[in-house]
Amino acid sequence: MLSTWQVTATALNLRVAPQVGSPIVAVMKQGDLCTDTGAPATQAGWLAVAYQGRLGHANAQYLRSVPDAGAMAAGDRPVPTSPPAPAPVPITQPSARQSDLALLHPRFRQAVAGLLASLAQAGAPFRVFESYRTPERQKWLYDQGRTRPGSIVTKAPPWRSMHQYGLAADLVLFIDGQWSWRDSGPLAAHWALLRQHAAAAGLRTLSWEAPHVEWPVSLEDAAGPTLMASGDAAWLDNVEASADRWQQAGHDGAPVLAALQRPGLAPA
Ligand SMILES: [Zn+2]
Known part of the structure; x- marks a missing residue:
């Protein structure tokens, strides 16, 4: 399973390369979810993630791991801050x-x-x-x-x-x-x-x-x-x-x- 991460900062840049100053692909908002791409970490402290169909790197300091939904107690579920995605x-x-x-x-x-x-x-x-x-x-x-x-x-x-x-x-x-x-x-x-x-x-x-x-x-x-x-x-x-x-x-x-x-x- 690919890990899911939730943004903890008010806004977090998704960047092309794992470094500050690299071009910004998208700006993720607090509470947004992104997924591990499975790519190995190329730079300590950065994660390669997919966000709304776009790929990039984000500073891991502002991401928290979201446990598997099935393994989570109801009270632990993250409160969605963006409208729920349409049913697949x-x-x-x-x-x-x-x-x-x-x-x-x-x-x-x-x-x-x-x-x-x-x-x-x-x-x-x-x-x-x-x-x-x-x-x-x-x-x-x-x-x-x-x-x-x-x-x-x-x-x-x-x-x-x-x-x-x-x-x-x-x-x-x-x-x-x-x-x-x-x-x-x-x-x-x-x-x-x-x-x-x-x-x-x-x-x-x-x-x-x-x-x-x-x-x-x-x-x-x-x-x-x-x-x-x-x-x-x-x-x-x-x-x-x-x-x-x-x-x-x-x-x-x-x-x-x-x-x-x-x-x-x-x-x-
Ligand atoms: Zn084809």
Whole structure:
């Protein structure tokens, strides 16, 4: 599980790099929550966190750890100071696009966090448009332009895209509060930077789908023992649940996940 942190200062800057003076990505308010990105600490006293879909670094002195909600006594729950988030769209609804990093494989998650930070430092305002994608949504997108009206948006049927394994993400420009896929004129340079920085981060890009970055393994290895052994519970539970759900709905194509020796419960 990724740790959750709550802001204790009146305002706390989310910065590109873990140092005072680094460009500010967002200003978090007292009581706001942010999540660990899983990236290792690069600077003592700073944490790499995700806040409202944006990544950056915050001074740990003004963050307090929020215990797991289930383990918390009712009286200990933080009092929300901002309006509650809308109820999440069910994960199986094909139009539901997810953009948080929690369900990505931890190695890939860390690479994406590093990539976003390096792009921000280079002045290219990319954000995660889509991260984990269910097989149900992959089918829905695949059907577009084939059995459903619209233009073709993907070459990959369900389980033939790294998105179903938590090993792909789509990064899109976010300018003046709006997503932009424009790749002509002055914005062309940003997309070139995305390709360069992704390659430097050891990630694969696709010539036919500019926003897409993925972990450079085969689909076979995506469900193989190496990635299984280095995954975390949030990632593994989700891939397993998605494969089960897909099979139980009578569909073909779900991967056979590498057998994993899960550690037993520690004796009390
Ligand atoms: Zn993609």
